[in-house]
Amino acid sequence: MSDENRNRGTQQRSLIANLMLNLLAISIDLIALDAVHFANALALRLGVVMPLGLLGLSLLLWSNKRMLASAVHAAMIFAFVAAVVTIGQWANEPYASRYLMVALFLIFCATLLSGVPWRITVVMTTAATAVYVAITISGLTWPPAMRNLDLVVCSVVAGWMALRGRRRKDQQIAELTEIRRNDALLKQSLRQANEALAELSNTDPLTGAFNRRYLDELIDQDEASLVPLLGQGALMIDVDHFKLFNDHGGHAAGDVCLQQIVAAIRLNVRPSCDIVVRYGGEEFAVVLPGMDEPNLMKAAERLCRAVSDLGIPHPALGPGRVVTVSIGAAIAQPDEGLSDAILRADQSLYRAKRSGRNRVLA
Secondary structure, eight states: OOHHHHHHHHHHHHHHHHHHHHHHHHHHHHHHSOHHHHHHHHHHIIIIIHHHHHHHHHHHHHOOOHHHHHHHHHHHHHHHHHHHHHHHHHSOTTHHHHHHHHHHHHHHHHHHHSOOOHHHHHHHHHHHHHHHHHHHHHTTOSSOOOOOHHHHHHHHHHHHHHHHHHHHHHHHHHHHHHHHHHHHHHHHHHHHHHHHHHHHHHBOTTTOSBOHHHHHHHHHHHHHOSSOOTTOEEEEEEETTHHHHHHHHOHHHHHHHHHHHHHHHHHTSOTTTOEEEEEETTEEEEEESSOOHHHHHHHHHHHHHHHHHTOOBOTTTOTTOBOOEEEEEEEOOTTOOHHHHHHHHHHHHHHHHHTTSSOEEO
């Protein structure tokens, strides 16, 4: 949940609690006030406090105007405090002092728990404390009665303490949010580093193909699987006369040649499921799941043509001769695993090389 949504929920709960408290207090007004003052109290509660509270709740529920909703919320708290203090002046003891204590409680709790933004909270608390002081000390009479000085001092201290507590609370929440944000960033960085490390450990740095270690893990997974995968096709590919290529063209040219060959192979296999592996040196393996033998042979022929179509000149074979590959193909039988298919494909590869190279045998 985002901080904004959490804050919105806090304000909604605050408004609902204050609205319910305002309604429940009517039963106390009925006991504590005479008929005339009860009618006035009812007008304050239902004509001022309730409309502001319902408006603030509506803005929070159905509007994106967050600052307006917070301002209306603060106005409702101010009106609620003013109404309670005013009603307290109309009531006789022991109810009068209880109204004043409830008003102090409202100021303190609203400052700490309402969820209203800090700047609006300062204005709300200051205004509510000021109206509390003005009404309490004057007794709604002229000239002012200048009474309840102890409650005036308490209200100022309570307002100051509530603001200080709210400030510390906001700072702690901000620090906690920053810690969580940094923790999320650290976890993301660690995950990316682990992914990069895993990719490096399973990838051939020269060609970008998977390495022998990745193929061994794939074979282990295949052997550990309780349900065998049907149609596991394997191609073993060897670059023809590659040692002569390196001897005459140099190792740098040989590296470029291997990179071009892998790029051609990748362009001619299914990127979603086929796996290209540098098996060792100039030898490559391609794992093609979900294949039957005719389709596997078509795929192998396509790769063989793709490499020769690159037209990479072979410096050791004379003018017009280009780099080619020999390919052995095999499909894992129902009682075999991937390792068996690779072994038979490797045997077919050597037969293809003995038969003249630049061809596919299964």
